[in-house]
Amino acid sequence: MPxxxxxxxxxxxxxxxxxxxxxxxxxxxxxxKNVLWPHIKDNNYALPIDKNPETFHLGTFYKQQxxxxxxxxxxxxxxxxxxxxxxxxxxxxDKKYQIKGAGKCLFxxxxxxxxxxxxxxxxxxxxxKAVPFYESLNMNSLDKVYNIVNIGLHKTMYLYIT
Numbered sequence: 001m002p003x004x005x006x007x008x009x010x011x012x013x014x015x016x017x018x019x020x021x022x023x024x025x026x027x028x029x030x031x032x033k034n035v036l037w038p039h040i041k042d043n044n045y046a047l048p049i050d051k052n053p054e055t056f057h058l059g060t061f062y063k064q065q066x067x068x069x070x071x072x073x074x075x076x077x078x079x080x081x082x083x084x085x086x087x088x089x090x091x092x093x094d095k096k097y098q099i100k101g102a103g104k105c106l107f108x109x110x111x112x113x114x115x116x117x118x119x120x121x122x123x124x125x126x127x128x129k130a131v132p133f134y135e136s137l138n139m140n141s142l143d144k145v146y147n148i149v150n151i152g153l154h155k156t157m158y159l160y161i162t
Contacts, residue, residue: 018102020068020109023059025050028069028090035092039150047089049073058110060093060102068093068102072110077123079142080158086114088124107137114161123158131155 025046033043049055050071060068070091077085088110093102114122125148126134131141134157142156 018060018062018105020058020060020106022113023057023066023069025055025057025071027059027066028057028071031066031069031092031094032090035095036090036151047071047073049075049089056113058106058113060106060109062097062102066094067097068106070106070110072114072122077121077156077158079156080121080123082120082160084118084120086117086119086122088122091124103133104137111159111161118162120162121158121160123156125154126157127151128153128155131157 028050029046050057052073054074056072058070058072059066068091071089073087073089075085075087076083077087091103091106110122122139124134124139126139126141128145135141137159139157139159142158145153145155148154
């Protein structure tokens with residue numbers, strides 16, 4: 001069943017027309033390539049942890065087309081004391097569909113799934129330009145800004161779930 005938190009219309013896309021669901025890692029590769037990692041030249045858009053049994057991938061679909069993706073990894077961040085943590089990696093939305101609710105739909109579905117797993121904390125390394133998006137979803141950030149080679153400046157964002 002599609003996950004719907006609210007209904008709104010934004011530039012001809014109705015939020016109720018978006019569906020976030022679990023997908024196979026291979027469905028993330030095209031958006032990873034086009035949006036996140038255009039600098040990669042060997043066509044390898046897989047993460048080493050993609051096939052780990054505790055890793056899951058979400059995709060937001062609009063009219064049966066995947067438009068947003070995210071990978072969720074069981075990984076503990078050293079700055080947080082709680083034991084049950086997940087990390088969000090490689091979240092991106094197709095450039096044609098950005099700022100239309102697809103990322104929010106995906107994020108809210110992830111929170112639902114993580115609550116069911118009794119996860120305490122979700123964290124990510126957010127590109128600086130994405131910080132306002134994560135803040136709009138009630139995530140907080142650590143103060144430190146750091147550079148990831150070939151990608152740019154980042155901050156650690158986090159949300160206590162339980």
